[in-house]
Amino acid sequence: MHVFFVGAGPGDPELITVKGQRLLKEADVIIYAGSLVNPALLSIAKPSTAIYNSATMTLDEVIEVMEKAVKADQKVVRLHTGDPSIYGAIQEQMDVLSQKNIGFEVIPGVSSFLATAAALKREYTLPEVSQTVIITRLEGRTPVPPKEKLGTLASHEATMCIFLSVHMLDNVVAELIEGGYPEDTPVAIVQKASWPEQKIYRGTLQTIAGMIKEAGVDRTAMIVVGRCLDSNYALSRLYAPEFGHMYRDAKP
Numbered sequence: 001m002h003v004f005f006v007g008a009g010p011g012d013p014e015l016i017t018v019k020g021q022r023l024l025k026e027a028d029v030i031i032y033a034g035s036l037v038n039p040a041l042l043s044i045a046k047p048s049t050a051i052y053n054s055a056t057m058t059l060d061e062v063i064e065v066m067e068k069a070v071k072a073d074q075k076v077v078r079l080h081t082g083d084p085s086i087y088g089a090i091q092e093q094m095d096v097l098s099q100k101n102i103g104f105e106v107i108p109g110v111s112s113f114l115a116t117a118a119a120l121k122r123e124y125t126l127p128e129v130s131q132t133v134i135i136t137r138l139e140g141r142t143p144v145p146p147k148e149k150l151g152t153l154a155s156h157e158a159t160m161c162i163f164l165s166v167h168m169l170d171n172v173v174a175e176l177i178e179g180g181y182p183e184d185t186p187v188a189i190v191q192k193a194s195w196p197e198q199k200i201y202r203g204t205l206q207t208i209a210g211m212i213k214e215a216g217v218d219r220t221a222m223i224v225v226g227r228c229l230d231s232n233y234a235l236s237r238l239y240a241p242e243f244g245h246m247y248r249d250a251k252p
Contacts, residue, residue, distance in 0.1 A: 007083040007109015012194035028074035036081035083111040113161040115193035116222040126233035132158035138165035154179025159226035166221040186229035191221040
């Protein structure tokens with residue numbers, strides 16, 4: 001047996017992948033990120049499954065549980081919110097498992113930035129508006145490389161999805177405006193995208209901080225910035241009648 005890192009999805013229990021759901025049902029041991037993963041997902045586990053909340057554990061403790069379970073020939077699921085490759089802190093876990101010659105697989109999941117787009121009913125990559133999506137965060141206790149500061153990234157005026165930063169929204173707004181986004185740039189904040197208690201707030205860089213402060217939102221929220229939220233855009237060339245490709249001839 002070995003360890004499966006599974007993306008739990010953004011919150012809605014039905015947004016885990018079919019493969020991830022199957023592995024949860026089969027798992028002998030589940031270690032889940034308790035601060036973010038919807039506990040409803042744990043209800044599909046076997047009654048005999050040992051379940052650990054990693055919110056209360058150190059890296060060494062997590063690895064110890066994995067190592068003991070694999071030695072006992074048990075199937076281990078490490079359940080992370082969204083997709084584990086984005087702010088999942090899984091590389092350090094995988095590296096230790098590799099050092100210990102413990103096999104593992106990664107099962108991707110639906111990230112919260114994708115669930116946010118679905119909640120907003122918007123496409124991030126609109127023709128002639130933005131063809132780039134920047135996934136980032138404001139510097140907090142985890143530092144950000146100097147070239148990846150929000151102000152530097154803002155110079156592109158691309159669609160930006162900002163994780164883990166809503167509690168520092170005043171700083172986010174200040175850096176984005178200083179970096180080049182106009183004050184009237186649309187902003188949307190989605191709290192707990194895909195959860196039953198999902199909430200959506202819309203404004204501009206000039207207005208959004210006051211709205212969010214009044215609403216008391218300070219965690220589990222995605223910040224989306226960019227003209228994709230309200231702009232006119234060009235129609236995709238993919239479906240234009242005069243645009244031919246390998247599946248369809250151009251029409252005059």
